[in-house]
Amino acid sequence: MENSSNCIPLCSTESKKQDTICIFGTGDFGRSLGFKMLQCGYTIIFGSRNTKSNFLPKWAEVLSHSEAAEKSSIIIVAVHREQYHFLADLTDILKGKVLVDVSNNLKINQYPESNAEYLAKMIPGANVVKAFNTVSAWSLQSGTVDASRQVFLCGDDTKSKQMVMDIVRALGLTPLDQGSLLAANEVENYPLQLFPMWRLPMYICTGFTVLIFLYCVLTEVINPYATTREDTSYLIAISIPNRVFPIVSLILLALVYLPGIIAAILQLFRGTKYSRFPNWLDQWMLCRKQLGLVALAYAFLHAIYTLVMPIRYYVRWWSNKYLILQVTTNTTYPFLNYYAWLSDSYVALGILGFFFYVLLGITSLPSVSNAVNWREFRFVQSKLGYLTLVLCTAHTLVYGGDRFIYGPFYKWYLPPAFVVSLIIPCAVLVMKFIIVIPCLDKRITKIRQGWERNPSCQGALNTDINKTSV
Ligand code: NAP
Secondary structure, three states, X not given: OOOOOOOOOOOOOOOOOOOEEEEEOOOHHHHHHHHHHHHOOOEEEEEOOOOOOOOOOOOOEXXXXXXXXXXXXXXXXXXXXXXXXXXXXXXXXHOOOEEXXXXXXXXXXXXXXXXXXXXXXXXXXXXXXXXOOOOOHHHHHHOHHHOOOEEEEEEOOHHHHHHHHHHHHHOOOEEEEOOOHHHHHHHHHHHHOOOHHHHHHHHHHHHHHHHHHHHHHHHHHHHHHHHHOOOOHHHHOOOOHHXXXXXXXXXXXXXXXXXXXXXXXXXXXXXXXXXXXXXXXXXXXXXXXXXXXXXXXXXXXXXXXXXXXHHOHHHHHHHHHHHHHHHHOOOOOOOOHHHHHHHHHHHHHHHHHHHHHHHHHHHOOHHHXXXXXXXXXXXXXXXXXHHHHXXXXXXXXXXXXXXXXXXXXXXXXXXXXXXXXXXXHHHHHHHHHHHOOHHHHHHHHHHHOOOOOOHHHHHHHHHHOOOOOO
């Protein structure tokens, strides 16, 4: 990484004279953090193995580790954990000082104890605070506006933690106190996680996409070729994806609501809410927002693919052929009210379904969900969510229309893809319809308010309280 320039722009926060901070290590992170702190009015002293290196910024005062540590009560250790051994010689100097551990590892849970706890054990007299590991050297250099501004920190000494939090705020970042040093392991794992909540939705989505795509290729490309030698492979570019996207989108939307129904059935069956759900159900419920957002993305793709229909060669060719056929046979096909209703209803249901889909997506944005209360959020996500599912299922049912009973659509006795797509959504809607029957709905509400069919078991079950919201 390039050294920061000699010219130091003013910090966005007030540039009053701040404390002196010592930074061990003049690598990428140490230099970036040092420069940012200097902008914000701090005096920076680096502790380094080599005080004469060409890499060192011209604005920096660089001393040996021990000399630098003497000059400040806060020392930021911008060195990899594997090199911490040099700190053992500085135990006396570091006594009573605040040691800020910024280190990250290469793998999640790489060591039995967190780097910060390891540092605290190595220098027992120092007050170790874990901080800054979730901000990158790049974001410190390029300006915090472009990147996450959150600095997770933890430590056992409240006063030391407060001092570090003040520095974080002075840099224009947001400190998030995670508690004692026991939380350091979790804080160190944050930057190593790769979309943890998105993994399951992405697996489900990819699985359904591949399955439905292969199903469509089998029934719409391989079947015509095998039976009549007709080449319909051109359908793979637009027609088949435009079948896959709405089908997977509808299935995923249904899968957002299915775990809530399974949970309600489980609670009804067990007669209590104080019993743990199976792990797979917990995981499934936790990723419902992400499932819904993937479903929305697929609905968007369906809308865009549908818009290009009129400019497709294949569509224009068929419409011209239809026209020419009427001219050459001197006939005018009659206007059928039934089909006019069917096609308009299909499009109207699709548009309305898409509108509510987008509304659901918007309300799941943190800035919007923070502005509504819990009841409003539940109303949108549950009531409007089910309305969206009803509209999209109806859109598919109307699209099916006569096709449900039209023999040629059943290739090799396989139902058309849109029929397959309706299985899960219809099952979800039927189950929902059953559990909102007043006698069942009342019982579920009572259970969720703490009622138990067999209260004698409560003591044993209370240890297993399920905290997942349904
Ligand atoms: P780096 O560029 O490799 O710098 C590490 C520095 O440690 C070196 O410049 C060196 O400074 C010092 N060092 C190396 N070997 C040493 C030894 N045997 N004894 C004493 N000091 C030694 O690494 P970095 O990217 O700045 O990262 C430093 C720490 O910040 C790491 O723990 C990293 O996980 C953490 N971090 C980095 C980033 C980032 O974006 N880079 C983000 C968050 C956290 P001297 O030559 O001056 O002694």
